[in-house]
Amino acid sequence: MEQAIVPYRFRRPQFPKAMLARLRAHGVIERHVDGAGSNLRTHKIHVPLITNPKVVTTLGDREFHLEAGRAYEVNNVAPHAVRNDGDADRIHFIFEVFDAAAGETSPA
Numbered sequence: 469m470e471q472a473i474v475p476y477r478f479r480r481p482q483f484p485k486a487m488l489a490r491l492r493a494h495g496v497i498e499r500h501v502d503g504a505g506s507n508l509r510t511h512k513i514h515v516p517l518i519t520n521p522k523v524v525t526t527l528g529d530r531e532f533h534l535e536a537g538r539a540y541e542v543n544n545v546a547p548h549a550v551r552n553d554g555d556a557d558r559i560h561f562i563f564e565v566f567d568a569a570a571g572e573t574s575p576a
Contacts, residue, residue, distance in 0.1 A: 469483055469486070469565070472513055472539035473513070476511070476567070478566075478567035478569065478570075479567060479569035480567060480568040480569035481565050481566070481567060482565065482567075483563055483565050484510065484566070485564040486562070486564075487562050488517075488559060488560070488562075489560045490558065490559050491550055491552045491557065491559075492557050493554055493556055493557055494552060494554075494555075495551075495552050495557075496551045497549055498549055499526065499547055499548070499549040500547070500548070500549065501545055501546065501547055501548075502544040502545060509566055510564035510566045511541055511564065512541065512542050512562065512563075513539050513540065513542075513562065514539070514541075514542050514560045514561075514562050515537070515540075515560060515561040515562075516535060516540075516558070516559075517536060518536065518556070518557065518558060518559040519534065519535070519558045519559075520554035520555075520558065521533060521554070522553040522554035523551070523552045524550070524551050524553070525542075525548070525549075525550050526547075526549040526551075527542065527546065527547075528546060528547060528548075534560075
């Protein structure tokens with residue numbers, strides 16, 4: 469996690485949430501916007517661990533394939549969706565981070 473956030477240059481990074489997320493083969497996460505709360509104060513980082521070329525992430529009106537082993541910040545308070553047209557599950561490691569030294573309080 470710390471390696472993924474080097475470009476942010478946080479002085480005191482805090483990691484309030486981390487999880488593994490699976491999207492089954494041929495599964496869909498419909499276009500949506502995540503709720504308020506901590507989503508408004510943290511950076512949401514996705515690290516694809518297992519994926520396939522037929523997984524498409526839609527951010528706004530653009531489509532992307534997120535490559536395994538790379539870290540991506542996803543603005544989850546903007547419209548986004550995912551579809552897995554492949555025959556294998558997609559698994560992401562997802563974590564939230566904020567800089568406690570920047571005066572932000574711990575998300576609720």
